[in-house]
Amino acid sequence: MIINKEWRVLTVGDGDLSFSASLLTHHQPSNLTATVFDASDTLLAKYAVNDYDTLLQQKCPVLCDFDVMDPSSWGALKKQHFDVVIFQFPLIPAFKSHQEFQEKCKDVHINTLNRQLLRTFLIHSFKHFLDPIGARLCYITSKDVKPYKEWNIENALHRNTDIKYLGWHHFDIDAFPGYKVRNVDRDKHVKDTKGITYVWSDNKQHPLKQELSAAIYQGEAYCELCATGPYNNTEDKLRHNQTRKHLNMLNYEDLWQLLLDRENEAT
Numbered sequence: 001m002i003i004n005k006e007w008r009v010l011t012v013g014d015g016d017l018s019f020s021a022s023l024l025t026h027h028q029p030s031n032l033t034a035t036v037f038d039a040s041d042t043l044l045a046k047y048a049v050n051d052y053d054t055l056l057q058q059k060c061p062v063l064c065d066f067d068v069m070d071p072s073s074w075g076a077l078k079k080q081h082f083d084v085v086i087f088q089f090p091l092i093p094a095f096k097s098h099q100e101f102q103e104k105c106k107d108v109h110i111n112t113l114n115r116q117l118l119r120t121f122l123i124h125s126f127k128h129f130l131d132p133i134g135a136r137l138c139y140i141t142s143k144d145v146k147p148y149k150e151w152n153i154e155n156a157l158h159r160n161t162d163i164k165y166l167g168w169h170h171f172d173i174d175a176f177p178g179y180k181v182r183n184v185d186r187d188k189h190v191k192d193t194k195g196i197t198y199v200w201s202d203n204k205q206h207p208l209k210q211e212l213s214a215a216i217y218q219g220e221a222y223c224e225l226c227a228t229g230p231y232n233n234t235e236d237k238l239r240h241n242q243t244r245k246h247l248n249m250l251n252y253e254d255l256w257q258l259l260l261d262r263e264n265e266a267t
Contacts, residue, residue: 001139001171001197002211003027007083010129012068012090012121013037015182019088021051022176024060033077035066037093047182069120071128083135085125089142089181089195092117111150111252112259119157126163126202137208138163138200141171150249153198154215155224156256160264164204167212171195225249 003009003023008031011020020034034055036043043052043064055062067073068087092113108116122138130136142148151157154165173179173195181195199212215224222229223240226249231237240246 001086001141001175002169002208003029004083004135006030007135008081008131009033010077010082010085010125011035012066012085012087014088016043016047016049016180017051017055017062018182019086019176019179020060020062021054022179023086024055024058026175026177031082033061033063033082035063035068035077037067038064040064049180051178068124069117071124074128077129079128080131082129082131084137084139085121085129086139087118087121087141090114090118090121090140091148108259109252109255111147112255114147115151115156115256116259118151118153122157122163122200123161135208136201136203137206139197140200141195141197144194144196149227150252152225152249152253152256156253158200160260162202163200164202164206165215166199166201166204166206166209167214168196168198169212171197225253 005028007029009023009029011023011032011034014020014034014036015038017034017036020032023029024032038046040052043050052062061076063075063077065073066075066077092110118140121140125138126136130138140153142151142153154168158165171194173181199208201208216222217224217227217229221231221237223231223237223246226240226246228240229237231240
């Protein structure tokens with residue numbers, strides 16, 4: 001992960017705060033504010049080992065009960081103050097019951113809900129969190145496995161906005177000693193799945209772009225939805241287009257477009 005020591009950094013949804021603590025200790029940004037979705041008492045009860053006190057002892061602001069989708073929860077957060085906003089391995093919180101799942105997913109697929117979380121993160125970051133004259137960067141680190149790879153992160157999230165996708169780089173967890181990638185809502189951490197950090201800015205000529213890898217699965221020889229290819233010929237691609245994987249992705253894209261259409265109608 002590319003971190004400039006002169007940057008002011010905001011971390012979003014850092015469950016046990018181990019990423020923020022490692023970032024502060026080993027990369028030393030000029031300023032760091034960490035946020036957590038849970039209330040402080042929930043965080044302390046959920047994670048037997050956490051870095052809440054670690055950050056407070058280092059005079060690092062920690063905002064709990066912070067929902068990136070809900071401006072009313074942002075409280076004392078300094079607006080338009082940061083150079084980069086980072087969301088590590090985002091995933092909507094687990095549903096507390098089957099009834100809650102049925103209610104939340106009655107009119108929308110869970111794939112769409114996760115995409116909506118990431119899109120809202122990007123939009124709110126550029127509108128409310130990033131300094132107009134700062135570096136103006138958003139990072140999302142995710143995994144190249146299901147369900148994350150089904151969100152079409154490189155293409156779908158910033159659609160119909162002025163936000164530009166700059167590229168990606170590998171996330172090296174070894175550069176963040178002490179960081180534990182947690183299971184959502186559980187006091188366990190997952191094995192070190194390969195992570196990819198995706199980068200956006202509203203400056204399409206951002207100098208950081210030179211240090212990033214461009215999206216790979218673009219053009220007629222590839223399927224950008226499924227992140228596959230290149231295909232040797234038209235017949236190979238047509239066969240791919242009939243696979244269950246591709247048809248599922250087409251369905252997810254149709255559902256996503258419905259949400260974007262509703263979003264457009266509301267503005």
